[in-house]
Structure formats: structure tokens, C-alpha cells
Amino acid sequence: MSIETLQRPAAEHQVTPSLISTHRVLRNTYGLLSLTLLFSAATAAASAAFALPHPGLLLTLAGFFGLLFLTSKLRDSGWGVLSVFGLTGFMGYTLGPILGQHLALPNGHQVVMMAMGGTAAIFVALSAYALVTRKDFSFMGGFLLAGIVVAFLAGLGALFFDVTALSLTVSAAFVLLMGGLILFETSRIVHGGETNYVMATVSLYVSIYNLFVSLLALFGFGSTSD
Template identity: 25%
Template sequence: MQTQTNNTMTMARARQEASTVFLAKVFNWMAIGLAVTGVLAYFTAQTGLALTIAASPLFIVLILAELGMVFYLSARIEKIQSGTATALFIGYSVLNGLTLSTIFLAYTRASIGSTFLITAGMFGAMAVYGMVTKRDLSGMGSFMFMGLIGIILASVVNIFLQSSSLYWAISVIGVLVFVGLTAYDVQKIKTMGEQGIMEQGESAIQKGAIIGALALYLDFINLFLMLLRFFGGSRD
């Protein structure tokens, strides 16, 4: 009986250690993606290319390319090579850096920097919650995904309505949705580590880390953009 208990405890510790290693790999790739996006956005704005992007159809082309890459990577992650998945993630980070350079045209650099720090704090708090909570967040994840669909639909409608009230409602709900998705995604990634992805070979580990990093990257960027609506200081 004692031997069985010891074996169970040993297996539990091994799963926890594997999950920690996998989470670290995911967060490392997320950080790389954010660094690529942030540096490129800043220097694109500094060169004046951001104004060209914002004032031309290139902005829409970049947005469509980003959406295509996200859908392709999410749908084909099991079939593509790990190197291809990594290249697509970095490529997406580059394209997003180009599109996000346009925020420097609307907001001051100081307010962008302070909003980034606020985002990092909120994201970090929810990531820790997702890692340590014993509560199953899968139900909340489904609810937050429904909220995300609602935000997208409401945003499309507001393109035509131009309602300030709807704009702020979308912003508030958006913050709540991406805060919730952060905790849910971190817990899901932690579970992947506990369920043996670290035993499936380097290719599976890399692809799992990339798709996890993409989810957290999107949570962070979208939370940042929603908060920027509240804390961003206009350049006007």
C-alpha cells in the first residue's frame, strides 16, 4: 500500500514538473512573439511607414493575411512540421507588428507604454490564477468564447452605427473576455503538460508550445488593445 502511494506521488510530481517545463516553453515563445511585434511596431512608426500603412489598402491586406495565418495554423497544427508552425508564428508576429505600428499615430508613446505595463500586470495575475486554481475553467472558456463572438459581431455592426455607447460597451466586455480567456488558456496549456505532451517527441512539444503561445499572444494583444481605449492618451 505504501509503495503504491509513493508511486502515485512520484507520478504526480513528474506530471507537475513536465507541466512546468512545458509552460515555460510556451511563455518563452509568447515573449518572443511579443518582442518581435513590439520592436517592429515601434521602428515602423519611427520610419513613417505606419502612416503609409494606415492610409492605404495595405492595412486591410495585412489584417486579412494575419487572420489567414491564424486560421491555417490552428487548423493544420497536427499536420504541418514543427519548423513550419514556428515560422508561421513568427511571421504572424511580424505582420501584427506592422499593423500595430498604427497605434503610434493615435496614442502617445507614454500612454502606450503605461498601458502595456497595466496589461502585463493583469495578464500575469490571471495567468497565475489559471496555473494554481483547482477549479475547472472549461465552462468559463466556452462562455468567454461566446462573448468573443459577440464582440466581433458588435464591432462589425458599430462600423455602420458609429455608436460611442456601443464602442465603450464592447471595450468593457472585451477586457472581461480576454482576462477570462487568459486564465482558461493557461489552465488548458498546463493540462497539456500534465497529460504527457512532453513524452511525445520534440516535434509534438514544439508544435504544442507554438499553438499555446499563439493563444496567449492573442489574449495579451487583444487585452492590450481594449485597455488602450481607456488608458491611451490621444496625440490630438
């Protein structure tokens, strides 16, 4: 038996620097994501409990994109983490009035719990699939971007013209698009396409937020139509 043969098993179990880096990004991303989800849930609960008014579409968009831009600028420093909490806290605040509306329904608590359970199940299942199979979903990037832009514009149309059918269609589309975004972003982390855990956290948080709001709209409509 040659020396090369004896050394081969040890070599096969060596962990490459890129793999270590990927695991670190994943660990930091899921750790920060967990904290921001808890913080966002707390601000949403407080907003709903105190019946705070919704800031409105324009202020919501301005706050979201402004804080997103700030986070992107600060992503390589410790201030970037604080900016993420600012962004997710603000989005939690905007979610509070929406939760309040649904909780006021006859079976509102059930609707909210179903949306939370559905969001958690979809996120865990898709994340696990991307992590276990290690498939590359980078090809979905262009399709997801185009789909999100179209769905966003359609959602604005449904809001301004008060078209219920279009609003439900947009919600269903966002469920599919956010599921695709979870696969895409997780795949990017696994394959080294995203090495900044701050921006990875923001992307996954936005996916979870929109997924939850979309499921809430679909389940809420089903509840009111019964």
C-alpha cells in the first residue's frame, strides 16, 4: 500500500477555505435573521396592540428603500447590522396595522396562525432543499426580478383601482416569487455568490415578510368570503 493511498482518506475529509467561508456566512445569516425576525415580530405586536396607524404607501416605500440603501452602504461594518434592525423594525411597524385588521375578523387569530405556519413551512422546506441538494438556482435571477417588478406594478394597480381579483392574483404570484427568491438566495450563499451575511439576511427577511403578507391576504379573503 502506497503512502498516497494512506493519505487519500485524510485529504478527502479536508475542509477547503471556501467551504469554511460558506458555513460562516450561513451561520451568521441565519443567526441575524432569527434576531431580526424576533425584533420585527415585537415591533409588529406593539404596533398592533397600540393600534398605531399605517404610515401609508409612499412613506412605507420611502422608509423601506431608504433603509435598504443605507444598509447596503454600511454592509461591511458593524453599523450595517444596526441598519438591518432599523429596516426590519420599520417593516414590523408597518405590519402591525395589517395584523390588527385581520385579528379583528371573526376567526382572525386562526388566519394569522395559518399564515405564520405556512410561511415557516415554506421557508424551512425550500431552504432545506437548497442546502441539501446544493443545486444552483442562479438561473432564476432574471425571471425573479422581472416577475417581482410586474407583480409590484400590478399590486399598485389593484390598490389604486380596488380590484379584489387582481389583488388576490398578485398575492398568489408573490407567494411563488418569494419561494423562488428563497431558493435563489440560499443557493447564492451555498455557491459563494453572496458572501455578505448582512445583505443575505435582508434578502431572506424580505422574502419571508412578503410571503407572510401574501398568505395573510389569501387566507384573510377566504375567511371573509365564508
